[in-house]
Amino acid sequence: MAKLELQNLSKSYSAKVTPLKQLSLSVEDGEFLTLLGPSGCGKSTTLRLIAGLEPPTQGEIRIGGRDVTQSLPGERNIAMVFQSYALYPHMSVYDNIASGLKLRRVASSEIRRQISEVSLFLGLENLMQRRPGQLSGGQRQRVALARALVRRPDVFLLDEPLSNLDALLREQVRAELKQIFSQQNAPIVYVTHDQTEAMTLSSRVAVLNDGLLQQLDSPRRIYSRPANRFVAGFIGTPQMNLLHLDCNRSCAMLGQYKIPLPVGARSLSEVILGIRPEHVRLVRPGDPIVIQGEVVVVENLGMSDLLTVRVEGKPEFVRTMLSPDQSWSGKSIKLSIPPEMIHWFDAQTGNRVSDATR
């Protein structure tokens, strides 16, 4: 009903500062889109443009088919949750939640009904008369959510709403958020630089870097088929191994080991081989790609050990996750790189090489 569409949206503050470049995307009703990217990549800027707090330099914003590019923030029927929650300190929790409805002259009995519904849902009934200053961080966060939910907006915008919470609470509220927003029938745009949040909450993820959209896909595909080198390195912890390799007659050379290239990469002289540490494993008989190396660093991650292995005959390192049932440090081990788990990227452009062979 209120699909959100961005078309060629750009924003520059000055000739040098262009935090957003030609962003086009659309978010359907009930869809949870996450903008994910490193600090300063233009996530907040995008939200502020959608909310109308900042005019775009170029491009168009449509909500439910209506062009709102020139509309005032208040005319767009958008609810936004800010990182600092931005609760009005001089108003009680009740008045904070009610403020948007009061502005729209909703009858006070109706306001009361809606607020009691939302507050029951979020467990805020007993806090209604308090001031925001008398609440804990988690409670403030829920008040901010209530203020957004009660308005039944056409679009929800959330700017890093969990970043002010401690790790334990964050995990708990994350699950709550997922439940709350699965019941909302409006586009949701969520900003975070925490990939766990992005992966767990979203129906789609837009990875931004330096103001440019890198990939727009489901969380699963972002992880399993990163569109370029940046996404490959940004998504997933521990970070994907990205090895810069020379090519020699349709094979990439990793030290003395030859790795056959996919069809699309045969013409390249250099490629980047990407393999996630969790996919590199100890060798088993019959493995096609085997490398040998010496373990130089062992990091204990709890459920597994993260090993950094120096590949024999080459100054390259490969990181792998292995079970912590034996001591690895200093040993020379043989590792297998399963060909179906390899991501190939063009060393020049950084783009994924089509892997039509599979």
Add this chain to the structure above:
Amino acid sequence: MANSARSTAPRLGLWLAVGLILLLSLAPILWQLLTSLKTTADITAIPNVYFPRQLTLEHYIDIFQRQPFLRYMLNSAFVAVVSTLLCLLIGTPAAYVLARLKLPGEQIILTGVLIVTLFPYILLFLGLLELVRNFGLANNYLALIVPYTAINLPLTILVMRSFFQQLPHELEDAARVEGYSTAQMLLQILLPLTTPALVTTGILAFIAAWNEFIFALTFITRDSMKTVPVAVAQLSGTAVFEVPYGALAAATVVGTLPLVLLVLLFQRRIVQGLTAGAVKG
């Protein structure tokens, strides 16, 4: 026991210091208060009489009966209130703009504002006198209200600006997204949050206007229009060479009282204003 003895000594020193500072800053006021309550005989007695042997209100009755002292106080109040309100009314929007918008010449404007505060106030006097004469403003309260407002404006702008700067920007953004118009946002969100700072700067401006002497002495000559500081200075005794110490003291006490009441009344607000940075969203 040994422990408590050790901690008593520093505490004793602390209270001694507090007492000394209190004595030092309050002694003149106390002396005025006591003088105003002494009989004339006690005031002029040699050796000094420190504590009134007989309390009297004769000086207080005196200043209100022999002079229209209530009138002077109302005059002062009018001038101070109007110039304070003007100051806040002009200074606050200016401060808001300087804090929030990126103006091209912002630094220059701020430097200008700062330099104006450094300008010796007495040098303005001759120029102002000329202006007052040209515009025929003698014996008109505008001659006081306008300069008081102008003199207090820079401080108001600077204080209010730094207050607005530490107010989280996101509050205003949130209000705008919720549909507050600019006027509604300023009045319903910003103004309530700004009250402590407004009260603090307002009181400073009020005190400055209430106590100002030279302009009030020169620009206002009609007796019924005089302000308190001038009236106090011009109190005369019954005889030519008699200095009316008792009446002077009483007038000083009465003239200071409104300021003391004002500060006490808004004390909580002032403290809030000074710690307003604690508003974390």
